[in-house]
Amino acid sequence: MADKDEHQAAQELLEQTELGGRRVTGKTRLLAGVLAVAWSLFQLYSTYVGNMEPILLRAAHLAFAFSLAFLVYPFSKRSSRERVPWADWLLGVAAVLGTLYIVVAFQDILLRGGVPNRLDVWTGTVTIVLLLAASWRALGPALPIIAMALMVYAATGPRGLLPFELPRMLQLHAGAKWDQLVAQLYLSTEGIFGTPLGVSATFVFLFVLFGAFLDKAGAGNFFIQLAYSLLGNFRGGPAKAAVVSSALTGVVSGSSVSNVVTTGTFTIPLMKRIGYSPEKAGGIEVASSSNGQLMPPVMGAAAFIMANFLNISYTSLILAAAVPAVLAYAALFVTVHIEALKLGLKGVPRSELPPLAPVLRAGAHYFIPIIYLIYALAIQQITPERAALNTIGVMVLLLIIQELVRAARRGDGLGLGARSAGTMIVQSLETGARNMVGIALATAAAGIIVGMVTITGIGFGLTDIVQAVSGGNLIVVLIMAQLISLLLGMGLPTTANYIVMASLIVPVISNLAQASGYNVPPLAVHMFVFYFGIMADSTPPVALAGYAAAAIGKGNPFRTGVQGFIYELRTALLAYMLFFNPKLLLIGVSSFGEGAWIAFSAFVGLVAFSAATLGFLHKPSNILERLILLAAALLLITPGLVTDVAGFTLIGLVYTWQKLRPAVPARPAV
Template identity: 50%
Template sequence: MIPVIAAAWSIYQMLLPQVLLLEAVYIRAIHLAFAIILVYLSYPLFKKREVTGLFSFLSDKTKITWLDFLLAGVAGLCALYIALDYENIATRQGLPTTRDIVVGVILIVLLLEAARRSLGPALTIVASVFILYSFFGPYMPDVIAFKGVSFSRFMSQQTISTEGIFGIPLDVSATIVFLFVLLGSMMEKAGGGRYFVDLAFSMLGTFKGGPAKAAVLASGLTGMVSGSSIANVVTTGTFTIPLMKSVGYPAKKAAAVEVAASTNGQLMPPIMGAAAFIIAEYCNLPYIEVVKAAFVPAVISYIALFYITHLEAGKLGLHGVPRVDLPPFLKTLMEGIHFLIPLIVLIYELMWLRHSPQLAAYNAILILAALIVIKCQVMARREGKDWVWGIKVALVTIWESLVAGGRNMMGIGVAVSAAGIIVGVVTMGLGGLITEVVDVISGGNLYLLLIITAVACLLLGMGLPTTANYIVMASLTAKVITELAPDAGLEVHLISAHLFVFFFGILADDTPPVGLAAYAAAAIAKSDPIPTGVQGFMYDIRTAILPFMFIFNERLLLIGVHTWLEAIWIFITGVLAMFAFACATQGYFIARNKWYEGVVFLLITFMILRPEGSASLVGINEISPDLVISMGIVVYGLMWVLQRPRQKADQAALAA
């Protein structure tokens, strides 16, 4: 039953771009109905606790109980209610009937329970707190007092309008995100995930610390289509972590490299952990502008992670894998080159033809499905089978892809709907209060405001999926940053604030003590998850510095940059700054750092990424920012000269 429903959901979503023409409310309601039904059929009431006696069926993982069937049916009908009675509801907007309120209450309760079952308690608790706050706001202490709302207005906005559960996040999930997740699922089922891993190893395996570098590249390629850090860990980590251990990486560091690489996969366009499309909606920008702004920081962060694996290999004295033990590059490239065609088509349609993300993903899926059929026919011919056998294998692969797409989306569908409750409460008037409270707490200090926002993202992200975390924090703090920044003498664009929130939401995936990606990698590496998460966060700390830098230097987001030469200069200098920061955090450049050298590397990072601030600190405001950057690069070169004798001494000692 579950595969049939999941596949039916995928087929429904595939019909939307070109075949089915439905109003937005119908699309959102049907999308939520599929997601919530699948969750109740897939997850028991108690996943970890074993219930005994009369109610033992509540924790039974071997079959779907009568209670789960009942809750799935009721939840599905409640989700569809706004579509089933849409014409009447539209005429009484803001004046809900008793039936509207009863159905709405049941929907909210069952949605929060579905979120608890599929994602854990964090999102349910946060949403419940916001619900209670919307009613008990007038009774709170003065500093956080809120005028509150009536029960009728709350239910009307949350359940029979497009400003709560059925808001923008659910719309983006229903119209765009699903197709990208389906594309990733189809790519994985067709063998694309393994192809990217093999390709990365054939390219980079022979270099110093090669398996770690290959893990970074493989996770980056996989992250372009999967958009999930945990999916990345499970997909690529199964191959990369054992290989890293085999060349001398400790289990903890092998797992941490995979965690950092997979977490950063959510930064990579075109999907960006499914948040790119929601950012575009919230900022009212074309999708291409979001990708343009995110591209440089994402690539800089990945190149810096490459460099960190190089530094770790240098510290541990590691070498690469012998070429004889690696797949040949050209053969590997050609065997799976067809997997690159859908990605090229996707990027071409998004970047060049400027098609909508929905249409671009739809066309890429059709091309990938056709390639699967052709590949299976070639395989049938090679093995001496007839064409019917090839068609059967292709159909099975496509069927498994449709099922995997639905299963992978049910958590996201429920998450964005539950996060919509929080967004709905904020739009009722809470947003202005949050701005005032944060302004009071930060004392008007922009640095403190950004730190508060970053910490809040990390704390919330410990239990929320990246997309849900972004939606919550974007609703609460992104607007606050843009409103309060002018008081500190700085103009911050809306896209900068949203990307700031998004980057820190991603970092939560490897932040102890929860760090779900760290737990997945630790299970593969057989290491302790908490130290793995700490090590992964230390590798990812370079990603944490980037958001602060692009808030103060928006050229990193290519805002106000109009020429290719200027963009290339920003990219190169950004990479060098991240290299310097990696040297500071890893305590190693070409030799182990002395304590003061770490300080110098931090100063180099600040000079390159924040040239205006560096000049004002020494009281020379007239100096050109590019000159300050050039001075930082010169100091970086001098550090190489300073450490070169120590490197030679270390190499001689190792040889001896």
């Protein structure tokens, strides 16, 4: 197991990126806890009532996020981690009051038709500035800088606040005055309080809270033990256990860093023990954890926003995303198997593994709420927020029963069991809210970007620019979008990355695809940028998941990130498969047989691609064999009898040649 220092370093990184780096104590700690629990209870109540005015719900949601942001996120790395400066108290109070002003003045604003008065403009200005400041603290500078740049662009024009004009290709609007910008961003539902924040305040919060309950109850550790018990004795067993446990833990956490810390603390040392280098062990965990956001039924926050943008039900989205998610993890499972073959690794002796039966007895009940959630979404087809609320109720009941049974077995008495359950419930409510601060701020700040895109029509200008740069070639456009998403991902969390790409780049891709004669469904375009947004979590040089894995494995952070990126390359190929083969999203599939064959063909293509990148299939591959495998993978991107036969034939040729080729004797150690 990882020693204390390794785990502490990874845990500190998690706290800084997910929960805020400030460790307040005393009355301030109590206040932060009370605010977090109150936020969770408010969200549960608003969902139970179900008829709260959307903008009021969103304003209250953001007010809670503000109250915690200035308490737990320090101004800079040099700021105190133990106390809250007086300036942060003032900023927090001002931000909360600015947000709650919408609640108090809501009826008056409606009567004025959303036309801002002087107080609206001043209050809105303060709130916008403090939102950018809080986002900078919690998420880094990328998102606030993009938002500010678009605000400057919106204010530029002959009738704008900044009355100079840009080049004709970019000057798509007359420009807006500051009061018009405030009205758009602060007083409407097409800015800060728009769709992204609305999704955060309804769907996302409850699913994150459900994950917090599962985690506090012990589900994360159960998933790790279960995967290790089932797979640990196979070749490269701990790596395969890392893949499966990370897929299961993706239900508990939509965060790559949190997933790495939860599962990697156990799996990375075990991978090192059987022969993986620290960087390869960390890279496998990074790739496994990053893909956790792909796995239904609880995908990352971006998935809920995607469903809203596309105006489809979340149930429809997770059904469409299921096949690609399984393909992503199945291909990664084979990838780590190929890596184990390449390195000549074995598994862990069965005698050293936890027995399966006791593991199942101790934690099989954790599958109950997950199965119920799937049933509620797919069979009952109730709304996601109501399904999540009911599942949390099931989880609370399960947690109480679990602690009472454990107390009875220990002979502690039911009173201690009830107290333990109560403590875990409160901790879950607090943790769920703390996990939501960054998401709420990201969606609110991203609302600025959505609002500015709406008011300026910049998407049309971007289409012209991209078409001019790419020459109208769709492949070039997709590669440009891929690079932009990976670049943005160095400074943006997945949710914000997706919103920016969906607002600015998705319309460009859709327009140019249509101009090129490709009838690509909107879902396929959104999934393309979503997949690359997830890949950005493991893309060096800024790969926070890689830093967390390196801290646990005592490896080089940059090399760990690079190794994780290599393992993640199959996700890039899968994104292209979804774009050119929407049937993988169950769009236009006429029969089960057709769908099964398309999925199998894609899986073989992903395996060929992984073998090409790793330089190993049955035996080490030379340059020509790697190129042939890569060609086979590219042929299998799109379905068709000719391309499938050609792809399978090329893979068969390489495998047969390697099978017949005599093994190269190992070089003696120097």
